[in-house]
Amino acid sequence: MDNESAHTHEQRLRAALLAGLAGDGAAYHGFLKEMTAHLRAYFRRRLRGLPDEVEDLLQETLLALHNQRHTYDAAQPLTAWVHAIAKYKLIDMLRRRSHREQLHEPLDEHTELFASADLDAAEARRDLAMYLDQLPQQQRLPIIHMKLQGLSVAEAAAATGMSESAIKVGVHRGLKALAALFGGQS
Amino acid sequence: MKTDELVNMLASGNVGVEPHVVERRFMIGLGVGSIASVLLMITTLGLRPDLIEAARLPMFWFKCAFAASLAAASLVMVARLSRPGAPLGRAPTALASPLLVVWLLAALTLVIAAPEQRAEMLFGDTWTLCPLLIAMLAMPLLAGALWAVSGLAPTRLRLAGAASGLLAGALATLVYCVHCPEMAAPFIAVWYVAGIALPTVLGALLGPRLLRW
Numbered sequence: 001m002d003n004e005s006a007h008t009h010e011q012r013l014r015a016a017l018l019a020g021l022a023g024d025g026a027a028y029h030g031f032l033k034e035m036t037a038h039l040r041a042y043f044r045r046r047l048r049g050l051p052d053e054v055e056d057l058l059q060e061t062l063l064a065l066h067n068q069r070h071t072y073d074a075a076q077p078l079t080a081w082v083h084a085i086a087k088y089k090l091i092d093m094l095r096r097r098s099h100r101e102q103l104h105e106p107l108d109e110h111t112e113l114f115a116s117a118d119l120d121a122a123e124a125r126r127d128l129a130m131y132l133d134q135l136p137q138q139q140r141l142p143i144i145h146m147k148l149q150g151l152s153v154a155e156a157a158a159a160t161g162m163s164e165s166a167i168k169v170g171v172h173r174g175l176k177a178l179a180a181l182f183g184g185q186s
Numbered sequence: 187m188k189t190d191e192l193v194n195m196l197a198s199g200n201v202g203v204e205p206h207v208v209e210r211r212f213m214i215g216l217g218v219g220s221i222a223s224v225l226l227m228i229t230t231l232g233l234r235p236d237l238i239e240a241a242r243l244p245m246f247w248f249k250c251a252f253a254a255s256l257a258a259a260s261l262v263m264v265a266r267l268s269r270p271g272a273p274l275g276r277a278p279t280a281l282a283s284p285l286l287v288v289w290l291l292a293a294l295t296l297v298i299a300a301p302e303q304r305a306e307m308l309f310g311d312t313w314t315l316c317p318l319l320i321a322m323l324a325m326p327l328l329a330g331a332l333w334a335v336s337g338l339a340p341t342r343l344r345l346a347g348a349a350s351g352l353l354a355g356a357l358a359t360l361v362y363c364v365h366c367p368e369m370a371a372p373f374i375a376v377w378y379v380a381g382i383a384l385p386t387v388l389g390a391l392l393g394p395r396l397l398r399w
Contacts, residue, residue, distance in 0.1 A: 029197035033190075036190075059189055059192050080272075081272075085270045085339065
């Protein structure tokens with residue numbers, strides 16, 4: 001990609017994110033999908049020796065992009081923002097990993113040999129349902145209704161008997177808690 | 187879990203964010219922290235009895251300006267450190283300037299002063315307490331600043347924690363100015379700065395623990 005098309009590419013992604021921040025779900029979906037491809041390539045290049053970590057880290061980073069999307073400043077280049085988040089998550093994962101390996105080195109090497117089966121590249125090892133189960137009900141239900149079943153705030157409130165603001169807060173806190181669980185810091 | 191599913195999940199429902207979340211977070215955190223700090227100062231220390239007369243002296247306003255400019259510069263620093271990939275720009279220079287000015291003024295004052303006055307200018311009457319009192323007044327502000335930053339996305343946690351501590355210390359100094367009777371530049375250059383350094387170090391220690399995301 002030459003410089004100019006990289007520039008227009010960034011402009012387009014940035015416009016999609018800004019539309020998303022203003023509430024346009026479809027634009028935001030497109031933004032996340034493109035980010036997925038870019039970030040996967042980015043992490044693959046940096047984790048040649050750890051191909052199994054790529055998809056997990058990618059999902060962690062997407063969740064972080066989403067949870068921290070309010071920290072994007074429209075005056076700031078989008079690449080700088082995404083890159084800083086991706087790098088932060090990459091370093092965080094490597095640090096956790098080296099810490100884990102110091103604790104049980106010999107065991108890990110064997111199990112890792114078998115863990116690297118030919119899973120679909122787009123599938124992470126973690127299971128969303130299992131993580132959701134660990135969340136308290138007032139966070140789990142709003143996420144299930146709004147984020148997985150696609151109900152509106154009012155519908156989710158009616159379905160759960162929670163107030164609309166409790167639904168919004170529940171989704172917000174639930175996704176934060178999910179990010180913490182993903183990062184192994186529950 | 188498939189990544190596409192995660193993306194679908196994240197993009198469904200309400201994805202918009204309210205504008206100025208970052209600014210609002212700092213306003214709430216520092217607002218509550220400031221109120222608590224002022225209440226703490228009034229209940230435990232009290233205003234200096236000669237506040238009205240002191241407010242006529244340039245040195246009183248110099249102290250306030252020193253604390254306020256340090257607070258402003260560290261607020262800019264903290265806000266930038268809270269946004270991933272935001273360049274620090276001139277924020278570190280802006281932070282260093284008030285310190286350099288106060289140190290320069292202190293050095294000049296000491297050089298001009300008669301030798302027997304120098305110790306009094308440096309130690310005043312309250313040097314043993316001053317840094318601790320500033321640090322005490324900084325605690326609610328540090329809590330507020332760390333709360334604000336923890337809802338954002340700092341990527342350099344220790345630095346973000348230190349900058350939060352510096353901000354808390356500078357604001358606490360502003361609060362402390364209306365209590366503290368000391369008016370000599372050398373005193374401020376050493377003991378005020380020591381008082382600000384305490385929450386800064388504490389912030390640097392707490393940052394990596396409290397600011398992870």
